[in-house]
Every structure is written in structure tokens, then in C-alpha cells.
Amino acid sequence: MPTLSIRDLHVSVETDQGAKEILKGVNLDINSNETHAVMGPNGSGKSTLAYSLAGHPKYEVTAGTAELDGEDLLEMSVDERARAGLFLAMQYPVEVPGVTVTNFLRSAKTAIDGEAPKLRTWTKELNAAMEALRVDPSFAARNVNEGFSGGEKKRQEILQMELLKPKFAVLDETDSGLDVDALRVVSEGVNRAKQNTDVGILLITHYTRILQYIKPDHVHVFVDGRVAEEGGPELAERLENEGYDRFLSATA
Ligand code: ADP
Ligand code: MG
């Protein structure tokens, strides 16, 4: 069974004051068909974990391993990671000027599958996914994320995920900045992907709200660059009531 396995991962970024260690020994195992929530305060390194898995050049892995299906993820280029089945929905999706949504999605699909999707089924699938995510058809011809609202960008991330069908998806604060309706639509998209494929999900969030829609099998509390506590869905409820204070004072 495919797994995403992270062992003792240490990651630094280069700052004006030299290298700063942000991830300080992360351990996580995610199997197919599992949803893991990573919850933690701002600045605890959640996005750094997401970027490190995706292969962002700014984040230097100084120790530890990350494997997908037993293959060394850290040795792979960004493209190879995507082809291996890893998908990242970014907290702050970037604009891609000059590239339309349609062309972007088709290129990404072609790059990942190694062949262009059959036009007729692809168009059908794209239209169906856009409709399900309540994305207006006019978006297909617009440049990726250019002038999109925060919520529209998040829908695009989930649209990509639904069409690319990754083995593992890292969703970095896909809930942030969404109103209740958008949160529901986006969550339904994630749940469709869970139902239709074996995708394993790493759901990074600051708030418990999205977990009412997307049910996690496991919850990891992330503090100061590592997993401070893990448990089942009940842990999210405790965080809802108690906040992160308990964990923060424990590390201070
Ligand atoms: P989170 O997503 O949990 O809010 P981040 O991973 O974004 O946390 O950030 C963790 C810490 O690392 C923060 O203190 C942040 O300022 C710092 N950091 C992240 N990326 C960089 C960077 N490129 N340069 C300098 N500091 C960074
Ligand atoms: Mg973040």
C-alpha cells in the first residue's frame, strides 16, 4: 500500500542572519485512503513542511528522510515528485500570467501521466469538475489565478487536485480566508477525491472548522517545527476547546 513516510526531517531556510532551522525532526506516516490533519499555531513550520515535501528550493533538508512508496522523495526534482503522485495545494497560490486555466491543467495532466489526455473525455471531466466546484465556465479561459479572489484561488487548487488524481495531497490551509459556502464547496471537492481515489491527504490547518467537513483519521499537533502530540479526531475537539496554549507553554 502506498505510503508517504517522513522521518526525523530537519529543514533550514537561509535568512539574513544565516541558516535558520525551522523543521526540527518531523515524523509522519500517511497511508493511502487516510486523512491526516496537521494543526498548529502560526509560525510553527506547517507551510515549511509542505514546501519541503514539494521540493521548494528555498528549503534545505539538513537531515532526515521523506519517502513516497519507498522512493526517496528528497532526491527527486519538483516535476518528478509530481509524477510520483505528490500534489501540493499552496497556502498562497501563485499567479501564472500568460497561461490559461485550461492550458495549465492540460499541460500538468500531460506531464504527470506522460501522455496527453484524450480530448473528449478530458473536456468532459474538466467541465464536470468545474461545475462541481462552482467555478464559472469563464474561468477556463482566464490566466491561472490572475485577479482571482482568495476563495477562487483555493477552488483552483482543489480543481487541480481532482483532475490530477495524486496519490498524496498536501493541502496547506485550503480553508483559510473562505466563507462558509466556499468552505463547503472546497471540502466537498476534497471528499469527492477521497471517495473516487485512494488519495492520502495531509490537511494542514490552523482551525478546526474544516474538520467538520473533512473528517481526519489522525490529528497531529505541530509546534515549533515538530509533531508535539498525535491522536484521533478527538484531539481536534480538544484543540477547539483548549487552543494551543498548553502546547506552547510546554515548549517555552
Ligand atoms: P506556518 O505555516 O506554521 O505558519 P511557516 O512554515 O510559514 O509556518 O513558517 C515557520 C517559521 O519559519 C516562521 O518563523 C517563518 O517566519 C519562518 N520562515 C519560513 N519561510 C521562511 C523564509 N523563506 N525565510 C525566512 N524565514 C522563513
Ligand atoms: Mg503556513
Ligand code: MG
Ligand atoms: Mg478513498
